[in-house]
Amino acid sequence: MGEKLAGKPVVQSLRENILSRVEKLKENNVTPTLLLIRVGAREDDLSYERSILKNCDLLKIKCNVLELPVTVTMEELTCVFEKANRDQDIHGIMIFRPLPDHIDPEVVRNLIDPEKDIDCMSPINLEKVFEGRSTGFAPCTPKAVIELLNYYEIPLNGANVVVAGRSLVVGKPLAMLLLDENASVTICHSRTKDMPSVTQKADIVVAAIGRAKFMGKEYFSEDSFVVDVGINDDGNGKICGDVHYDEVIENVKALTPPTGGVGLITTTILLQHVVQACEKATNVKKFVTSV
Numbered sequence: 001m002g003e004k005l006a007g008k009p010v011v012q013s014l015r016e017n018i019l020s021r022v023e024k025l026k027e028n029n030v031t032p033t034l035l036l037i038r039v040g041a042r043e044d045d046l047s048y049e050r051s052i053l054k055n056c057d058l059l060k061i062k063c064n065v066l067e068l069p070v071t072v073t074m075e076e077l078t079c080v081f082e083k084a085n086r087d088q089d090i091h092g093i094m095i096f097r098p099l100p101d102h103i104d105p106e107v108v109r110n111l112i113d114p115e116k117d118i119d120c121m122s123p124i125n126l127e128k129v130f131e132g133r134s135t136g137f138a139p140c141t142p143k144a145v146i147e148l149l150n151y152y153e154i155p156l157n158g159a160n161v162v163v164a165g166r167s168l169v170v171g172k173p174l175a176m177l178l179l180d181e182n183a184s185v186t187i188c189h190s191r192t193k194d195m196p197s198v199t200q201k202a203d204i205v206v207a208a209i210g211r212a213k214f215m216g217k218e219y220f221s222e223d224s225f226v227v228d229v230g231i232n233d234d235g236n237g238k239i240c241g242d243v244h245y246d247e248v249i250e251n252v253k254a255l256t257p258p259t260g261g262v263g264l265i266t267t268t269i270l271l272q273h274v275v276q277a278c279e280k281a282t283n284v285k286k287f288v289t290s291v
């Protein structure tokens with residue numbers, strides 16, 4: 001029976017660090033503040049919003065929610081970003097995606113100030129991830145995977161890692177973060193021939209394909225460490241991963257659970273980024289006042 005790689009202890013350890021940083025900021029009369037922009041009221045967005053608000057409460061981070069109608073125009077959205085970018089009391093901005101069809105996501109990605117782009121929407125932050133520069137904000141889910149692997153002391157230096165999935169949100173940036181940790185990375189996708197023969201040989205496999213319980217025990221070896229990023233509906237209204245948990249946990253070294261794994265860590269990383277953005281902005285403010 002493999003070890004269950006739960007997200008909760010990872011979150012607890014991250015929270016301790018974030019809380020002490022928030023306390024320090026508050027001692028300097030600064031409250032880290034996040035602006036959430038929601039267009040419409042999709043259930044997925046509302047559920048993520050509830051989780052963010054709950055975590056903000058725990059971490060003493062202020063969170064403002066701006067709800068916009070689904071009919072919002074590109075011009076109105078541009079004004080919202082311009083105002084929020086200028087507002088020195090807002091340190092991080094996140095807009096729930098996907099956006100309605102009449103809003104061009106490529107234009108929106110360029111509206112946000114990269115210094116407040118805590119969810120790595122801006123191409124400037126994504127470019128930094130691909131250049132291996134840690135001065136921006138990496139996407140939260142790939143960063144959550146790295147935090148989990150580090151927390152459980154799963155060695156990355158020289159490890160063979162397979163990332164299944166090549167999206168710009170998860171697979172590709174994760175591959176870059178793994179390279180920064182000196183792993184040798186292979187990326188698989190829907191055109192990969194005989195994926196089990198590739199994943200079986202890896203020390204670590206990260207599943208991010210968005211296919212319910214797609215990867216069974218034939219994808220892994222008894223020495224595999226497996227991280228399941230997938231969040232899917234199992235067809236019976238229950239959440240499941242990309243990996244067939246019950247079958248695979250019996251046959252690998254360690255595996256994340258379908259709930260309470262990487263997803264749990266992602267929101268905490270988002271808020272860690274708010275604090276990071278706030279610390280940076282505060283230093284700039286101090287520098288400007290002292291000149």
Ligand code: NAP
Pocket residue numbers: 141164165166167168169170171188189190191192195208209210211214229230231232262263264266
């Ligand atoms: P996506 O944009 O749909 O990308 C899926 C990727 O998987 C694509 O690269 C696709 O290949 C590949 N793929 C699809 N079917 C495959 C197959 N049968 N064999 C091999 N590769 C296959 O999805 P995403 O946004 O990256 O999300 C992936 C999963 O992670 C989803 O379940 C999503 O809900 C979840 N997710 C979780 C979090 C979290 O915090 N835990 C955050 C974001 C997403 P092609 O490129 O060839 O089409």
